[in-house]
Amino acid sequence: MATIAMGHAGAEAAYAGKRGLWSWITTVDHKRIGILYGVTAFLFFLLGGVEALLLRWQLGAPDKTFLSPEVYNQLFTMHGTTMIFLGVMPLSAMFFNYFIPLQIGARDVAFPRLNAYSYWVFLFGGLVLNASFLFNAAPDMGWFAYANLTSRQYSPGLNVDFWIIGLQILGIASLAAAVNFFVTIINLRAPGMKMMRMPMFVWMSLITQVLLLLAFPIITVALVLLMLDRNFGTHFFVPSGGGDPVLWQHLFWLFGHPEVYILILPAFGVVSEILPVFSRKPLFGYAAMVFSGCFIAFLGFGVWSHHMFSTGMGPMADTVFSLGTMLIAIPTGVKIFNWIGTVWGGSIQFKTPMYFALGFVAMFIIGGLSGVMHASPPADLQQTDSYFIVAHFHYVLFGGSIFALTAGAYYWFPKMTGRMLSEALGKVHFWLMFLGFNLTFAPMHILGLNGMPRRVYTYSADMGFGFWNAVETAGSLILGLSFLVFIVNILKTLRRGAVAPADPWHGATLEWSIPSPPQEWNFAVEPTVEGRDPLWELQRTRGALPEPTRVSGKGIHLPSPSYWPIVTAFGTALTLVGFLMHVTLGVIVAGVAITMLGIFAWAFEPADH
Amino acid sequence: MAHATAHAMHPPTATGLDTRKLAIWTFIGSECLFFATLISNYLVFKGKSLVGPLPHEASQCVLHGQMTTCEPIFEIPLVTFGTAVLLFSSFFVVLALNGAQHGNRKRLIGWLSATVVCGLFFIGMQVYEFRHFYHKGLGFTTNLFGSSFYTLTGFHGTHVTIGVIWLATLLVLAIRGKIPAEKSLNLELAALYWHFVDVVWIVIFPVVYLMR
Secondary structure (H helix, E strand, C coil): CCCCCCCCCCCCCCHHHCCCHHHHHCCCCHHHHHHHHHHHHHHHHHHHHHHHHHHHHHHCCCCCCCCCHHHHHHHHHHHHHHHHHHHHHHHHHHHHHHHHHHHHCCCCCCCHHHHHHHHHHHHHHHHHHHHHHHHCCCCCCCCCCCCCCCCCCCCCCCHHHHHHHHHHHHHHHHHHHHHHHHHHHHHCCCCCCCHHHCCHHHHHHHHHHHHHHHHHHHHHHHHHHHHHHHHHCCCCCCHHHCCCHHHHHHHHHHHHHHHHHHHHHHHHHHHHHHHHHHHCCCCCCHHHHHHHHHHHHHHHCCCHHHHCHHHCCCHHHHHHHHHHHHHHHHHHHHHHHHHHHHHCCCCCCCCHHHHHHHHHHHHHHHHHHHHHHHCCHHHHHHHCCEHHHHHHHHHHHHHHHHHHHHHHHHHHHHHHHCEECCHHHHHHHHHHHHHHHHHHHHHHHHHHHCCCECCCCCCCHHHCCHHHHHHHHHHHHHHHHHHHHHHHHHHHHHHHCEECCCCCCCCCCHHHHCCCCCCCCCCCCCCCCCCCCHHHHHHHHHCCCCCCCCCCCCCCCCCCCCCHHHHHHHHHHHHHHCCCCCCCHHHHHHHHHHHHHHHHHHHHCCCCC | CCCCCCCCCCCCCCCCCCHHHHHHHHHHHHHHHHHHHHHHHHHHCCCCCCCCCCCCCEEEEEECCEEEEECCCCCHHHHHHHHHHHHHHHHHHHHHHHHHHCCCHHHHHHHHHHHHHHHHHHHHHHHHHHHHHHHCCCCCCCCHHHHHHHHHHHHHHHHHHHHHHHHHHHHHHHHCCCCCHHHHHHHHHHHHHHHHHHHHHHHHHHHHHHCC
């Protein structure tokens, strides 16, 4: 098993010698894995965006026949599933991978090969999920897959099966990564980096890993039970056999609610990095930010049935979940006030990352306000299953997570690539995205309160929904355009963008103390940390720091590349695919055999070879 | 409690704990939720089966389409013995680990063998039990009890099997002399997993077999 041994004479790790496809397939370097996650996730995100544009085109006017209801159902299900599992989560994983080791002063994560394994399993899971399109059997029952629509009786095709297997594969990737990052953050911090000196991004990431570890097992079981019902004849969710469809909802949302905190906490962390740097002020209320994050995560496990107010749980249950949901607004409010307090009185640098970070704060507040409105069961009985809910979660997930992740992309792009993105194009991107986003999602509040239901492929002209739907469709096109601007910015910059120094933003955290992009071993000398915002501390005592030089890396031992992670990942995915169409025993046996071969070879592979 | 001399290769960790040990504990924490969900699923459906066979006696039970008195399908003495075997196996692995930490190869191999044998016995007991139940009419899809019982104990049994394979691999390594005192952590990691699997059974046994 690889642990990072520093100062141990070993193979010289010259980064320049590692080029080509094979070097990427066998990489165990957290920075490369981060880039793999980021590129893959961005492509899936664009796919999810195309799915959304198709939906919006269909809904742009009443009674359109651009998409049949069957195709519409597949598109909205895949849009949601893709954006959550193949978009936001792996985009966050890109930042976990690239920046957690850098921010804590480590050379890599605790288990580099496990890290690679997680990425490959994620890729295979995303491919399996989307392979469903090739069979014209993309999941079509909503990303939450309520029983008993998902029973074999009512969903006889492979759609639900693809969803089950795809998510199981993705779940394994998430769990493996969560173990890795949790252990990394707890155990691999540089000397002097006490827990309460960690960057806020690391703290939020740590809490996210805990949520992953506790929530994913629940959906794993739920998916197993559903698969057993569909392929093996059990009746867990089938009323005729004594089963309970509402049990699915409980299991799903016990996972599903922590999942939304998994989606937003990394975003909170990114914004908590950016606002201080671009206000030239430390984060306001560090301890409160830590504890509110912990409290949000803890409470997040106690509110799942606020997704089930219309299932008739009774007044006691409704009240308990309502109160819990309202309670979460408190630590969330603490964070928002602390972000405002950070910016207040600061020397604001109006650069692109700051635009997106400030945009995040504003949009997330709006999303949070509609969220707290859903917390009241009687109000929610009107709002549930309407576009009011769609408005809420897009404000928090797009206005929240995506704005924040975009902010992070602009913030950290110079570090990852050694080039500065264009500020001009960045600002065009921001304004187009801000405009497009609000045009697309703000009217959904109105439509929802006027009674437009969710998950409908069309509506008749006399409903009065036509105008705002048209506005939303126009907004979605502007949103799409904004992403084109982003892509152009990235491509132009990669070709001949301005070279980035180590610290273009006057950052506070350790990643800005090393060259852009970092050398493979990250730090020439393991840093010692004396407080929060280590770079600002250093600059306070020593003045401006010189541009770090690139060193030869002689004597720095790094874990060797390996192909066993991708082999084992393939075996894992193959095993699960064997359950896709009933039980294809040969495929399962082959998958298990390859997995076991991979594990044994991995375990006995020397750490350096 | 750890005796293995820390090899200079491993740099100091922020907590002083070994990174791999921390990872196993983290994994175990996650697995607790996995089994908690399966056990909850069993409890949710407890008493809700529409037809028999049932785990304990029931004066009202539908068996083969007939309303009748159901006999308990559980063979408590057999499972109690299997439970004891599994519990002892956790003790044996501790003894094996002790042997490893003190460089005592004979103790290591002897007790590790005993652990593996106990694990195999437990699996054998479960296989026998499942076949017995099947012959008595409790299939996987017969009723909610069958579905939830086989799912829960099946996943537990799979975890036991993986543990046996892991321990058996370490046994082969031990016989080849590849587990000196400095590498005793390799066994300790497997032993932690094994204890976890045992603890899960300590919950399953009363909840499923003993509770009415």
